[in-house]
Amino acid sequence: MLEHGGNLRDAMLRFGRDDWLDLSTGINPHWYPAPALPGNAWHRLPEADPELALAAADYYGAPQMLPVAGTQAAIQALPRLRKPSRVTVAAPSYAEHAHHWSEHGHTLTQTPYDELDAAVAHSDVMVVCNPNNPTGASVPAAQLLEWAGQLAARGGWLVVDEAFGDTAQENSVAAHSGRPGLIVLRSVGKFFGLAGIRLGFVAAHPDLLHALADLLGPWTISGPAQHIALAALRDQQWQADTRDQLLAGGKRLRRLLAAHGIQSNGTALFQWWSEPRAETFWQHMAERGIWVRLFKRAARGIRLGLPPDDNGWRRLETALQEWTNKEPT
Template structure:
Protein backbone atom coordinates (compact mmCIF):
# COMPACT_ATOMS: atom_id res chain seq x y z
CA UNK A 1 0.00 0.00 0.00
CA UNK A 2 1.27 3.45 -0.89
CA UNK A 3 1.67 6.24 1.63
CA UNK A 4 -1.14 8.82 1.92
CA UNK A 5 -2.10 11.75 4.08
CA UNK A 6 -4.76 11.49 6.75
CA UNK A 7 -3.01 8.73 8.72
CA UNK A 8 -3.98 10.34 12.01
CA UNK A 9 -4.44 7.16 14.04
CA UNK A 10 -0.91 6.07 13.20
CA UNK A 11 0.40 9.45 14.39
CA UNK A 12 -1.59 9.09 17.61
CA UNK A 13 0.17 5.80 18.32
CA UNK A 14 3.60 6.97 17.17
CA UNK A 15 3.73 10.21 19.14
CA UNK A 16 1.52 9.35 22.09
CA UNK A 17 -0.73 12.38 21.62
CA UNK A 18 -4.50 11.91 22.03
CA UNK A 19 -6.48 12.07 18.80
CA UNK A 20 -8.56 15.09 19.85
CA UNK A 21 -5.39 17.11 20.50
CA UNK A 22 -4.11 16.91 16.91
CA UNK A 23 -4.28 19.55 14.22
CA UNK A 24 -4.38 17.37 11.10
CA UNK A 25 -3.17 19.30 8.05
CA UNK A 26 -1.89 16.19 6.25
CA UNK A 27 -4.61 15.91 3.58
CA UNK A 28 -5.96 18.37 1.02
CA UNK A 29 -9.55 17.99 2.18
CA UNK A 30 -11.66 21.04 2.98
CA UNK A 31 -11.87 21.27 6.79
CA UNK A 32 -15.50 22.40 6.64
CA UNK A 33 -17.89 19.56 5.84
CA UNK A 34 -21.20 20.11 4.08
CA UNK A 35 -24.32 19.45 6.12
CA UNK A 36 -25.45 15.83 6.28
CA UNK A 37 -29.07 15.54 5.05
CA UNK A 38 -31.70 13.34 6.64
CA UNK A 39 -31.15 9.89 5.16
CA UNK A 40 -34.33 7.80 4.94
CA UNK A 41 -34.39 4.25 6.23
CA UNK A 42 -34.95 2.91 2.70
CA UNK A 43 -31.49 4.21 1.69
CA UNK A 44 -30.02 1.86 4.30
CA UNK A 45 -32.45 -1.03 3.88
CA UNK A 46 -32.69 -1.35 0.09
CA UNK A 47 -30.12 -1.95 -2.62
CA UNK A 48 -29.05 1.31 -4.31
CA UNK A 49 -30.87 2.26 -7.52
CA UNK A 50 -29.41 4.35 -10.32
CA UNK A 51 -32.54 6.39 -11.02
CA UNK A 52 -32.67 8.16 -7.65
CA UNK A 53 -31.44 11.51 -9.00
CA UNK A 54 -27.73 11.32 -8.13
CA UNK A 55 -26.55 11.00 -11.73
CA UNK A 56 -28.76 13.91 -12.80
CA UNK A 57 -27.51 16.12 -9.96
CA UNK A 58 -23.89 15.28 -10.77
CA UNK A 59 -24.38 15.85 -14.50
CA UNK A 60 -25.78 19.30 -13.77
CA UNK A 61 -22.97 20.11 -11.33
CA UNK A 62 -20.25 18.99 -13.75
CA UNK A 63 -22.09 20.41 -16.80
CA UNK A 64 -22.12 17.16 -18.75
CA UNK A 65 -24.80 14.86 -20.13
CA UNK A 66 -23.78 11.75 -18.19
CA UNK A 67 -21.54 10.57 -15.38
CA UNK A 68 -20.62 7.33 -13.70
CA UNK A 69 -20.62 7.43 -9.88
CA UNK A 70 -17.86 5.34 -8.31
CA UNK A 71 -16.71 4.53 -4.78
CA UNK A 72 -14.24 7.40 -4.75
CA UNK A 73 -12.15 8.30 -7.80
CA UNK A 74 -9.61 5.79 -6.45
CA UNK A 75 -11.89 3.01 -7.69
CA UNK A 76 -11.66 4.36 -11.24
CA UNK A 77 -7.91 4.90 -10.95
CA UNK A 78 -7.48 1.19 -10.22
CA UNK A 79 -10.00 -0.06 -12.78
CA UNK A 80 -9.30 2.06 -15.88
CA UNK A 81 -5.90 0.46 -16.63
CA UNK A 82 -7.72 -2.84 -17.20
CA UNK A 83 -9.82 -1.38 -20.03
CA UNK A 84 -6.83 -1.08 -22.39
CA UNK A 85 -4.36 -3.55 -23.82
CA UNK A 86 -0.93 -3.21 -22.26
CA UNK A 87 0.88 -0.19 -23.62
CA UNK A 88 2.98 2.85 -22.77
CA UNK A 89 1.57 5.28 -20.23
CA UNK A 90 3.00 8.69 -19.47
CA UNK A 91 2.32 10.17 -16.04
CA UNK A 92 3.02 13.85 -15.50
CA UNK A 93 5.04 13.78 -12.28
CA UNK A 94 5.29 14.29 -9.40
CA UNK A 95 1.62 13.59 -8.77
CA UNK A 96 -0.78 11.38 -6.82
CA UNK A 97 1.22 8.15 -6.71
CA UNK A 98 -1.74 5.78 -7.18
CA UNK A 99 -1.97 6.70 -10.88
CA UNK A 100 1.44 5.31 -11.86
CA UNK A 101 0.99 2.40 -9.47
CA UNK A 102 -2.37 1.43 -10.98
CA UNK A 103 -1.05 1.31 -14.54
CA UNK A 104 2.08 -0.59 -13.49
CA UNK A 105 0.05 -3.20 -11.64
CA UNK A 106 -2.03 -3.77 -14.76
CA UNK A 107 1.13 -4.53 -16.75
CA UNK A 108 1.61 -1.25 -18.61
CA UNK A 109 4.97 0.44 -19.12
CA UNK A 110 4.89 3.69 -17.15
CA UNK A 111 7.05 6.69 -18.02
CA UNK A 112 7.19 9.54 -15.55
CA UNK A 113 7.22 12.82 -17.47
CA UNK A 114 7.79 16.45 -16.63
CA UNK A 115 6.04 19.40 -18.24
CA UNK A 116 8.70 20.21 -20.81
CA UNK A 117 8.96 16.61 -22.04
CA UNK A 118 5.27 15.82 -22.66
CA UNK A 119 5.08 17.22 -26.20
CA UNK A 120 8.16 15.24 -27.25
CA UNK A 121 6.70 11.96 -25.92
CA UNK A 122 3.02 12.21 -26.92
CA UNK A 123 3.25 10.27 -30.17
CA UNK A 124 4.72 7.21 -28.44
CA UNK A 125 2.17 7.17 -25.62
CA UNK A 126 -1.02 5.15 -25.47
CA UNK A 127 -2.21 7.06 -22.41
CA UNK A 128 -1.22 10.32 -20.75
CA UNK A 129 -2.23 10.88 -17.12
CA UNK A 130 -2.40 14.42 -15.73
CA UNK A 131 -3.54 15.62 -12.29
CA UNK A 132 -4.90 19.15 -12.65
CA UNK A 133 -4.42 21.04 -10.38
CA UNK A 134 -1.53 18.84 -9.49
CA UNK A 135 -1.28 17.03 -6.18
CA UNK A 136 0.96 17.91 -4.33
CA UNK A 137 2.44 20.88 -6.22
CA UNK A 138 -0.79 22.71 -7.06
CA UNK A 139 0.49 23.39 -10.59
CA UNK A 140 -2.34 23.92 -13.10
CA UNK A 141 -2.24 23.34 -16.86
CA UNK A 142 -4.41 25.46 -19.14
CA UNK A 143 -7.40 23.78 -20.74
CA UNK A 144 -6.18 24.69 -24.23
CA UNK A 145 -2.94 22.79 -23.71
CA UNK A 146 -4.71 19.76 -22.29
CA UNK A 147 -7.14 19.62 -25.20
CA UNK A 148 -4.27 19.95 -27.66
CA UNK A 149 -2.58 16.98 -26.00
CA UNK A 150 -5.83 15.05 -26.22
CA UNK A 151 -6.19 15.81 -29.93
CA UNK A 152 -2.72 14.43 -30.65
CA UNK A 153 -3.33 11.30 -28.58
CA UNK A 154 -6.73 10.72 -30.18
CA UNK A 155 -5.14 10.62 -33.64
CA UNK A 156 -3.67 7.21 -32.81
CA UNK A 157 -6.39 5.99 -30.44
CA UNK A 158 -4.73 7.21 -27.26
CA UNK A 159 -6.34 8.43 -24.05
CA UNK A 160 -5.88 11.56 -22.01
CA UNK A 161 -6.85 10.91 -18.39
CA UNK A 162 -7.22 14.09 -16.32
CA UNK A 163 -7.71 13.82 -12.56
CA UNK A 164 -9.51 16.99 -11.46
CA UNK A 165 -9.79 16.05 -7.79
CA UNK A 166 -8.91 19.58 -6.63
CA UNK A 167 -10.62 21.68 -9.30
CA UNK A 168 -14.03 22.26 -7.65
CA UNK A 169 -12.71 25.46 -6.10
CA UNK A 170 -11.94 26.83 -9.58
CA UNK A 171 -14.55 25.14 -11.80
CA UNK A 172 -13.94 27.46 -14.76
CA UNK A 173 -10.63 25.65 -15.35
CA UNK A 174 -12.24 22.21 -15.70
CA UNK A 175 -12.31 20.41 -19.05
CA UNK A 176 -15.02 18.04 -17.83
CA UNK A 177 -17.57 19.52 -20.22
CA UNK A 178 -15.40 18.22 -23.10
CA UNK A 179 -15.30 14.66 -21.76
CA UNK A 180 -17.68 13.28 -24.38
CA UNK A 181 -14.80 13.45 -26.85
CA UNK A 182 -13.48 9.95 -27.56
CA UNK A 183 -10.38 9.20 -25.55
CA UNK A 184 -10.85 11.97 -22.99
CA UNK A 185 -11.53 10.82 -19.42
CA UNK A 186 -11.99 13.20 -16.49
CA UNK A 187 -12.10 12.09 -12.86
CA UNK A 188 -13.84 14.17 -10.21
CA UNK A 189 -13.55 13.65 -6.47
CA UNK A 190 -16.46 14.45 -4.17
CA UNK A 191 -14.84 14.21 -0.75
CA UNK A 192 -12.20 16.93 -0.99
CA UNK A 193 -14.27 20.01 -1.85
CA UNK A 194 -17.32 18.92 0.12
CA UNK A 195 -15.20 17.94 3.14
CA UNK A 196 -16.71 14.46 3.24
CA UNK A 197 -13.95 12.11 2.15
CA UNK A 198 -15.27 9.33 4.37
CA UNK A 199 -18.33 8.74 2.18
CA UNK A 200 -16.06 7.50 -0.67
CA UNK A 201 -17.72 9.03 -3.72
CA UNK A 202 -16.31 10.12 -7.07
CA UNK A 203 -17.43 10.52 -10.66
CA UNK A 204 -16.06 9.56 -14.07
CA UNK A 205 -16.81 11.80 -17.05
CA UNK A 206 -16.25 10.21 -20.46
CA UNK A 207 -17.95 9.03 -23.63
CA UNK A 208 -20.89 6.64 -23.26
CA UNK A 209 -19.13 3.49 -24.48
CA UNK A 210 -16.25 3.85 -22.06
CA UNK A 211 -18.55 4.58 -19.12
CA UNK A 212 -20.51 1.44 -19.93
CA UNK A 213 -17.36 -0.66 -20.05
CA UNK A 214 -16.14 0.76 -16.77
CA UNK A 215 -19.52 0.19 -15.11
CA UNK A 216 -19.49 -3.45 -16.23
CA UNK A 217 -15.99 -3.93 -14.84
CA UNK A 218 -16.85 -2.38 -11.46
CA UNK A 219 -20.13 -4.26 -11.13
CA UNK A 220 -23.45 -3.26 -9.56
CA UNK A 221 -24.05 -1.22 -6.38
CA UNK A 222 -20.60 0.33 -6.18
CA UNK A 223 -21.96 3.40 -4.35
CA UNK A 224 -24.06 2.84 -1.23
CA UNK A 225 -27.61 4.11 -0.85
CA UNK A 226 -26.80 6.55 1.99
CA UNK A 227 -23.87 7.94 0.02
CA UNK A 228 -26.09 8.46 -3.02
CA UNK A 229 -28.62 10.39 -0.92
CA UNK A 230 -25.93 12.53 0.71
CA UNK A 231 -24.10 13.18 -2.56
CA UNK A 232 -27.22 14.33 -4.35
CA UNK A 233 -28.10 16.82 -1.59
CA UNK A 234 -24.61 18.33 -1.55
CA UNK A 235 -24.33 18.59 -5.33
CA UNK A 236 -27.62 20.52 -5.49
CA UNK A 237 -26.75 23.00 -2.74
CA UNK A 238 -25.55 25.85 -4.95
CA UNK A 239 -25.42 28.46 -2.18
CA UNK A 240 -23.13 26.23 -0.11
CA UNK A 241 -20.86 25.73 -3.14
CA UNK A 242 -20.17 29.46 -3.35
CA UNK A 243 -19.61 29.73 0.39
CA UNK A 244 -17.12 26.86 0.30
CA UNK A 245 -15.24 28.35 -2.66
CA UNK A 246 -14.91 31.70 -0.89
CA UNK A 247 -13.73 30.42 2.47
CA UNK A 248 -11.26 27.95 0.97
CA UNK A 249 -9.72 30.74 -1.12
CA UNK A 250 -9.43 33.01 1.90
CA UNK A 251 -7.92 30.29 4.08
CA UNK A 252 -5.44 29.25 1.40
CA UNK A 253 -4.25 32.84 1.01
CA UNK A 254 -3.93 33.20 4.77
CA UNK A 255 -1.95 29.95 4.96
CA UNK A 256 0.38 31.10 2.18
CA UNK A 257 1.01 34.36 4.04
CA UNK A 258 1.65 32.50 7.30
CA UNK A 259 4.23 30.24 5.68
CA UNK A 260 5.95 33.18 3.99
CA UNK A 261 6.07 35.13 7.24
CA UNK A 262 7.62 32.11 8.92
CA UNK A 263 10.43 32.11 6.37
CA UNK A 264 9.07 29.23 4.29
CA UNK A 265 7.34 30.75 1.24
CA UNK A 266 5.34 28.05 -0.55
CA UNK A 267 6.49 26.82 -3.96
CA UNK A 268 2.95 26.04 -5.08
CA UNK A 269 -0.55 25.16 -3.97
CA UNK A 270 -4.22 25.67 -4.70
CA UNK A 271 -7.29 26.67 -2.74
CA UNK A 272 -7.22 23.43 -0.73
CA UNK A 273 -3.54 23.26 0.26
CA UNK A 274 -0.12 24.89 0.09
CA UNK A 275 3.08 23.17 -1.05
CA UNK A 276 6.49 23.84 0.46
CA UNK A 277 9.80 22.61 -0.97
CA UNK A 278 12.63 22.72 1.58
CA UNK A 279 15.67 20.74 2.61
CA UNK A 280 14.26 20.97 6.14
CA UNK A 281 11.08 19.09 5.22
CA UNK A 282 11.75 15.98 7.31
CA UNK A 283 13.03 17.99 10.29
CA UNK A 284 10.05 20.36 10.15
CA UNK A 285 7.59 17.48 9.78
CA UNK A 286 8.99 15.79 12.89
CA UNK A 287 9.06 19.04 14.88
CA UNK A 288 5.41 19.75 14.09
CA UNK A 289 4.32 16.16 14.75
CA UNK A 290 5.82 16.25 18.25
CA UNK A 291 3.55 19.23 18.87
CA UNK A 292 0.46 17.51 17.53
CA UNK A 293 0.45 19.11 14.06
CA UNK A 294 0.38 16.54 11.27
CA UNK A 295 1.71 17.48 7.83
CA UNK A 296 2.17 15.46 4.63
CA UNK A 297 5.84 14.69 3.97
CA UNK A 298 7.28 13.94 0.52
CA UNK A 299 10.82 12.84 -0.26
CA UNK A 300 11.13 13.49 -4.02
CA UNK A 301 11.74 16.37 -3.78
CA UNK A 302 11.97 17.03 -0.04
CA UNK A 303 8.71 18.87 0.55
CA UNK A 304 5.62 19.31 2.69
CA UNK A 305 1.95 19.79 1.90
CA UNK A 306 -0.12 21.88 4.31
CA UNK A 307 -3.88 21.43 4.36
CA UNK A 308 -6.13 24.31 5.39
CA UNK A 309 -6.53 25.15 9.09
CA UNK A 310 -10.24 25.40 9.89
CA UNK A 311 -10.26 28.16 12.50
CA UNK A 312 -8.32 31.21 13.58
CA UNK A 313 -7.18 29.25 16.62
CA UNK A 314 -5.72 26.61 14.28
CA UNK A 315 -3.85 29.30 12.34
CA UNK A 316 -2.48 30.72 15.57
CA UNK A 317 -1.38 27.28 16.73
CA UNK A 318 0.53 26.74 13.49
CA UNK A 319 2.10 30.20 13.67
CA UNK A 320 3.23 29.64 17.27
CA UNK A 321 4.76 26.30 16.28
CA UNK A 322 6.79 28.02 13.54
CA UNK A 323 7.93 30.61 16.06
CA UNK A 324 9.14 27.81 18.33
CA UNK A 325 10.86 26.11 15.38
CA UNK A 326 12.87 29.23 14.60
CA UNK A 327 14.05 29.37 18.22
CA UNK A 328 15.34 25.78 18.13
CA UNK A 329 19.15 25.50 18.01
CA UNK A 330 20.31 24.36 14.58
Protein backbone atom coordinates in the same frame (compact mmCIF):
# COMPACT_ATOMS: atom_id res chain seq x y z
CA MET B 1 -0.32 -0.29 0.06
CA LEU B 2 0.85 3.27 -0.57
CA GLU B 3 1.02 5.86 2.21
CA HIS B 4 -1.56 8.66 2.26
CA GLY B 5 -2.49 11.63 4.41
CA GLY B 6 -5.18 11.39 7.07
CA ASN B 7 -3.45 8.49 8.80
CA LEU B 8 -4.02 9.80 12.31
CA ARG B 9 -3.88 6.35 13.87
CA ASP B 10 -0.22 6.20 12.83
CA ALA B 11 0.34 9.60 14.42
CA MET B 12 -1.27 8.49 17.68
CA LEU B 13 0.72 5.27 17.82
CA ARG B 14 4.02 6.98 17.11
CA PHE B 15 3.67 10.15 19.20
CA GLY B 16 1.14 9.09 21.83
CA ARG B 17 -1.21 12.07 21.90
CA ASP B 18 -4.83 12.60 20.92
CA ASP B 19 -5.10 16.37 20.40
CA TRP B 20 -4.06 16.37 16.75
CA LEU B 21 -4.51 19.21 14.30
CA ASP B 22 -4.74 17.19 11.08
CA LEU B 23 -3.45 19.22 8.12
CA SER B 24 -2.23 16.18 6.18
CA THR B 25 -5.00 15.67 3.62
CA GLY B 26 -6.02 18.84 1.79
CA ILE B 27 -9.67 18.06 2.54
CA ASN B 28 -12.04 20.93 3.31
CA PRO B 29 -12.16 21.08 7.14
CA HIS B 30 -15.75 22.39 6.97
CA TRP B 31 -17.61 19.52 5.38
CA TYR B 32 -21.04 19.67 3.79
CA PRO B 33 -23.73 19.17 6.49
CA ALA B 34 -25.22 15.82 5.65
CA PRO B 35 -29.04 15.80 5.53
CA ALA B 36 -31.15 13.31 7.46
CA LEU B 37 -31.34 9.92 5.76
CA PRO B 38 -34.55 8.19 4.70
CA GLY B 39 -35.68 5.54 7.15
CA ASN B 40 -34.88 2.69 4.76
CA ALA B 41 -31.47 3.99 3.66
CA TRP B 42 -29.62 1.19 5.47
CA HIS B 43 -32.07 -1.50 4.42
CA ARG B 44 -32.51 -1.27 0.65
CA LEU B 45 -29.96 -2.42 -1.87
CA PRO B 46 -28.35 0.76 -3.27
CA GLU B 47 -29.81 0.92 -6.75
CA ALA B 48 -28.14 3.58 -8.87
CA ASP B 49 -30.18 6.77 -8.66
CA PRO B 50 -30.09 8.39 -12.14
CA GLU B 51 -30.65 11.78 -10.49
CA LEU B 52 -27.19 11.56 -8.91
CA ALA B 53 -25.41 11.25 -12.26
CA LEU B 54 -27.52 14.08 -13.68
CA ALA B 55 -26.77 16.35 -10.71
CA ALA B 56 -23.05 15.59 -11.04
CA ALA B 57 -23.08 16.33 -14.77
CA ASP B 58 -24.80 19.64 -14.07
CA TYR B 59 -22.42 20.64 -11.26
CA TYR B 60 -19.22 19.61 -13.07
CA GLY B 61 -20.40 20.77 -16.50
CA ALA B 62 -19.93 17.37 -18.14
CA PRO B 63 -22.14 15.72 -20.77
CA GLN B 64 -22.35 12.44 -18.84
CA MET B 65 -20.90 11.07 -15.61
CA LEU B 66 -20.58 7.71 -13.89
CA PRO B 67 -20.63 7.63 -10.07
CA VAL B 68 -17.85 5.46 -8.62
CA ALA B 69 -16.75 4.51 -5.12
CA GLY B 70 -14.26 7.37 -4.90
CA THR B 71 -11.94 8.25 -7.77
CA GLN B 72 -9.72 5.52 -6.35
CA ALA B 73 -12.07 2.93 -7.85
CA ALA B 74 -11.60 4.44 -11.31
CA ILE B 75 -7.84 4.83 -10.87
CA GLN B 76 -7.60 1.10 -10.14
CA ALA B 77 -9.98 0.03 -12.91
CA LEU B 78 -8.97 2.15 -15.91
CA PRO B 79 -5.64 0.35 -16.53
CA ARG B 80 -7.62 -2.89 -16.85
CA LEU B 81 -9.65 -1.52 -19.75
CA ARG B 82 -6.70 -1.18 -22.13
CA LYS B 83 -4.30 -3.58 -23.76
CA PRO B 84 -0.65 -3.02 -22.74
CA SER B 85 0.19 0.59 -23.55
CA ARG B 86 2.91 3.22 -23.21
CA VAL B 87 1.75 5.31 -20.27
CA THR B 88 3.09 8.69 -19.18
CA VAL B 89 2.09 9.90 -15.72
CA ALA B 90 2.88 13.50 -14.83
CA ALA B 91 5.28 13.58 -11.91
CA PRO B 92 5.31 14.18 -9.11
CA SER B 93 1.62 13.56 -8.54
CA TYR B 94 -0.88 11.40 -6.67
CA ALA B 95 1.04 8.15 -6.36
CA GLU B 96 -1.90 5.80 -6.96
CA HIS B 97 -1.94 6.67 -10.68
CA ALA B 98 1.60 5.48 -11.37
CA HIS B 99 1.16 2.52 -9.04
CA HIS B 100 -1.79 1.06 -10.95
CA TRP B 101 -0.65 1.99 -14.47
CA SER B 102 2.60 0.14 -13.78
CA GLU B 103 0.58 -3.08 -13.69
CA HIS B 104 -1.45 -5.04 -16.26
CA GLY B 105 1.39 -5.09 -18.78
CA HIS B 106 1.67 -1.33 -19.30
CA THR B 107 5.01 0.44 -19.72
CA LEU B 108 5.13 3.38 -17.31
CA THR B 109 7.14 6.58 -17.57
CA GLN B 110 6.88 9.36 -14.99
CA THR B 111 7.54 12.75 -16.58
CA PRO B 112 7.86 16.24 -15.06
CA TYR B 113 5.09 18.68 -15.92
CA ASP B 114 7.33 20.88 -18.05
CA GLU B 115 8.27 17.90 -20.25
CA LEU B 116 4.77 16.56 -20.91
CA ASP B 117 4.33 18.26 -24.27
CA ALA B 118 7.29 16.38 -25.73
CA ALA B 119 6.09 13.11 -24.18
CA VAL B 120 2.73 13.04 -25.96
CA ALA B 121 4.20 11.75 -29.22
CA HIS B 122 5.62 8.70 -27.43
CA SER B 123 2.57 7.88 -25.30
CA ASP B 124 -0.64 5.92 -25.71
CA VAL B 125 -2.01 7.17 -22.39
CA MET B 126 -1.16 10.30 -20.44
CA VAL B 127 -2.32 10.95 -16.89
CA VAL B 128 -2.31 14.49 -15.50
CA CYS B 129 -3.54 15.75 -12.11
CA ASN B 130 -4.89 19.25 -12.68
CA PRO B 131 -4.39 21.02 -10.37
CA ASN B 132 -1.66 18.72 -9.22
CA ASN B 133 -1.52 16.96 -5.90
CA PRO B 134 0.84 17.64 -4.12
CA THR B 135 2.54 20.60 -5.86
CA GLY B 136 -0.48 22.62 -7.06
CA ALA B 137 0.91 22.84 -10.61
CA SER B 138 -1.71 23.31 -13.30
CA VAL B 139 -2.00 22.96 -17.06
CA PRO B 140 -4.26 25.29 -19.09
CA ALA B 141 -7.39 23.64 -20.45
CA ALA B 142 -6.42 24.52 -24.05
CA GLN B 143 -3.15 22.61 -23.68
CA LEU B 144 -4.92 19.58 -22.23
CA LEU B 145 -7.41 19.52 -25.09
CA GLU B 146 -4.59 19.70 -27.63
CA TRP B 147 -2.92 16.70 -26.00
CA ALA B 148 -6.23 14.85 -25.84
CA GLY B 149 -6.73 15.34 -29.57
CA GLN B 150 -3.27 14.04 -30.41
CA LEU B 151 -3.72 10.96 -28.23
CA ALA B 152 -7.27 10.22 -29.42
CA ALA B 153 -6.17 10.37 -33.06
CA ARG B 154 -4.26 7.13 -32.51
CA GLY B 155 -6.69 5.52 -30.08
CA GLY B 156 -5.04 6.89 -26.95
CA TRP B 157 -6.36 8.42 -23.74
CA LEU B 158 -5.78 11.55 -21.74
CA VAL B 159 -6.83 10.98 -18.12
CA VAL B 160 -7.23 14.24 -16.18
CA ASP B 161 -7.65 13.97 -12.41
CA GLU B 162 -9.50 17.11 -11.31
CA ALA B 163 -10.04 16.03 -7.69
CA PHE B 164 -8.92 19.48 -6.48
CA GLY B 165 -10.54 21.38 -9.34
CA ASP B 166 -13.65 22.81 -7.67
CA THR B 167 -11.97 26.13 -6.91
CA ALA B 168 -10.17 26.27 -10.31
CA GLN B 169 -12.97 25.51 -12.75
CA GLU B 170 -11.36 27.65 -15.45
CA ASN B 171 -8.93 24.81 -16.18
CA SER B 172 -11.51 22.01 -16.17
CA VAL B 173 -11.95 19.99 -19.36
CA ALA B 174 -15.01 18.09 -18.10
CA ALA B 175 -17.23 19.90 -20.62
CA HIS B 176 -15.31 18.22 -23.45
CA SER B 177 -15.35 14.70 -22.02
CA GLY B 178 -17.94 13.42 -24.49
CA ARG B 179 -15.21 13.12 -27.11
CA PRO B 180 -13.37 9.78 -27.41
CA GLY B 181 -10.12 9.49 -25.49
CA LEU B 182 -10.68 12.16 -22.83
CA ILE B 183 -11.40 10.91 -19.30
CA VAL B 184 -11.96 13.27 -16.37
CA LEU B 185 -12.05 12.24 -12.70
CA ARG B 186 -13.85 14.32 -10.06
CA SER B 187 -14.33 13.82 -6.32
CA VAL B 188 -16.71 15.01 -3.60
CA GLY B 189 -14.08 14.23 -0.98
CA LYS B 190 -12.00 17.39 -1.24
CA PHE B 191 -14.17 20.47 -1.85
CA PHE B 192 -17.28 19.08 -0.13
CA GLY B 193 -15.21 17.53 2.66
CA LEU B 194 -17.05 14.24 2.25
CA ALA B 195 -14.12 11.85 1.89
CA GLY B 196 -15.81 9.38 4.23
CA ILE B 197 -18.69 8.56 1.88
CA ARG B 198 -16.26 7.31 -0.82
CA LEU B 199 -17.81 8.88 -3.90
CA GLY B 200 -16.35 10.25 -7.10
CA PHE B 201 -17.37 10.61 -10.73
CA VAL B 202 -15.92 9.77 -14.12
CA ALA B 203 -16.72 11.89 -17.18
CA ALA B 204 -15.93 10.23 -20.52
CA HIS B 205 -17.36 9.02 -23.80
CA PRO B 206 -20.49 6.86 -23.21
CA ASP B 207 -18.81 3.72 -24.58
CA LEU B 208 -16.00 3.98 -22.02
CA LEU B 209 -18.42 4.71 -19.20
CA HIS B 210 -20.42 1.59 -20.08
CA ALA B 211 -17.25 -0.53 -20.09
CA LEU B 212 -16.15 0.92 -16.75
CA ALA B 213 -19.58 0.36 -15.19
CA ASP B 214 -19.55 -3.27 -16.34
CA LEU B 215 -16.11 -3.79 -14.83
CA LEU B 216 -17.03 -2.22 -11.48
CA GLY B 217 -20.28 -4.15 -11.16
CA PRO B 218 -23.56 -3.36 -9.35
CA TRP B 219 -24.21 -1.50 -6.07
CA THR B 220 -20.95 0.42 -6.11
CA ILE B 221 -22.29 3.46 -4.21
CA SER B 222 -24.10 3.06 -0.90
CA GLY B 223 -27.62 4.41 -0.55
CA PRO B 224 -26.65 6.92 2.17
CA ALA B 225 -23.74 8.19 0.06
CA GLN B 226 -26.06 8.79 -2.90
CA HIS B 227 -28.56 10.66 -0.74
CA ILE B 228 -25.95 12.93 0.85
CA ALA B 229 -24.11 13.66 -2.39
CA LEU B 230 -27.29 14.52 -4.26
CA ALA B 231 -28.07 17.20 -1.69
CA ALA B 232 -24.50 18.55 -1.81
CA LEU B 233 -24.36 18.73 -5.60
CA ARG B 234 -27.64 20.67 -5.75
CA ASP B 235 -26.85 23.15 -2.95
CA GLN B 236 -25.59 26.09 -5.01
CA GLN B 237 -25.57 28.59 -2.13
CA TRP B 238 -23.36 26.36 0.03
CA GLN B 239 -21.05 25.80 -2.94
CA ALA B 240 -20.68 29.53 -3.64
CA ASP B 241 -20.07 30.41 0.01
CA THR B 242 -17.60 27.56 0.45
CA ARG B 243 -15.67 28.45 -2.69
CA ASP B 244 -15.18 31.99 -1.38
CA GLN B 245 -14.15 30.74 2.06
CA LEU B 246 -11.64 28.25 0.68
CA LEU B 247 -10.06 30.75 -1.70
CA ALA B 248 -9.63 33.17 1.22
CA GLY B 249 -8.24 30.38 3.41
CA GLY B 250 -5.75 29.32 0.76
CA LYS B 251 -4.45 32.89 0.44
CA ARG B 252 -4.22 33.20 4.22
CA LEU B 253 -2.22 29.98 4.48
CA ARG B 254 0.19 31.04 1.76
CA ARG B 255 0.71 34.43 3.45
CA LEU B 256 1.31 32.77 6.82
CA LEU B 257 3.94 30.48 5.38
CA ALA B 258 5.60 33.36 3.51
CA ALA B 259 5.76 35.35 6.75
CA HIS B 260 7.95 32.57 8.11
CA GLY B 261 10.23 32.34 5.11
CA ILE B 262 8.43 29.53 3.27
CA GLN B 263 7.65 30.15 -0.40
CA SER B 264 4.87 27.72 -1.25
CA ASN B 265 2.57 26.78 -4.10
CA GLY B 266 -0.76 25.02 -4.05
CA THR B 267 -4.50 25.36 -4.30
CA ALA B 268 -7.27 26.83 -2.16
CA LEU B 269 -7.15 23.62 -0.09
CA PHE B 270 -3.43 23.06 0.48
CA GLN B 271 0.06 24.47 0.14
CA TRP B 272 3.23 22.59 -0.78
CA TRP B 273 6.91 23.45 -0.90
CA SER B 274 10.19 21.70 -1.50
CA GLU B 275 11.78 21.47 1.95
CA PRO B 276 15.45 20.43 2.28
CA ARG B 277 14.83 19.51 5.95
CA ALA B 278 11.52 17.84 5.28
CA GLU B 279 11.83 15.08 7.89
CA THR B 280 12.96 17.55 10.54
CA PHE B 281 10.06 19.90 9.78
CA TRP B 282 7.59 17.00 9.91
CA GLN B 283 9.03 15.86 13.25
CA HIS B 284 8.89 19.43 14.60
CA MET B 285 5.20 19.73 13.73
CA ALA B 286 4.30 16.26 14.99
CA GLU B 287 5.88 16.97 18.36
CA ARG B 288 3.42 19.89 18.63
CA GLY B 289 0.41 17.81 17.65
CA ILE B 290 0.23 19.04 14.06
CA TRP B 291 0.08 16.31 11.43
CA VAL B 292 1.39 17.39 8.03
CA ARG B 293 2.14 15.35 4.92
CA LEU B 294 5.79 14.42 4.41
CA PHE B 295 7.00 13.55 0.92
CA LYS B 296 10.34 11.74 0.85
CA ARG B 297 10.91 10.68 -2.75
CA ALA B 298 10.69 12.59 -6.06
CA ALA B 299 8.62 15.41 -4.57
CA ARG B 300 10.71 15.89 -1.47
CA GLY B 301 8.80 18.39 0.58
CA ILE B 302 5.83 19.22 2.78
CA ARG B 303 2.13 19.62 2.06
CA LEU B 304 -0.35 20.99 4.55
CA GLY B 305 -4.02 21.87 4.42
CA LEU B 306 -6.26 24.46 6.04
CA PRO B 307 -6.77 24.64 9.80
CA PRO B 308 -10.44 24.26 10.78
CA ASP B 309 -10.74 27.19 13.22
CA ASP B 310 -8.98 30.10 14.91
CA ASN B 311 -7.37 27.84 17.47
CA GLY B 312 -5.91 25.72 14.68
CA TRP B 313 -4.52 28.79 12.92
CA ARG B 314 -2.92 29.94 16.18
CA ARG B 315 -1.35 26.53 16.80
CA LEU B 316 0.07 26.47 13.30
CA GLU B 317 1.43 30.03 13.56
CA THR B 318 3.10 29.27 16.89
CA ALA B 319 4.70 26.10 15.53
CA LEU B 320 5.95 27.95 12.44
CA GLN B 321 7.44 30.69 14.61
CA GLU B 322 9.26 28.08 16.70
CA TRP B 323 10.51 26.46 13.48
CA THR B 324 11.80 29.81 12.23
CA ASN B 325 13.65 30.37 15.50
CA LYS B 326 15.15 26.88 15.55
CA GLU B 327 18.81 26.58 14.58
CA PRO B 328 19.39 24.31 11.54
CA THR B 329 20.95 20.98 12.47
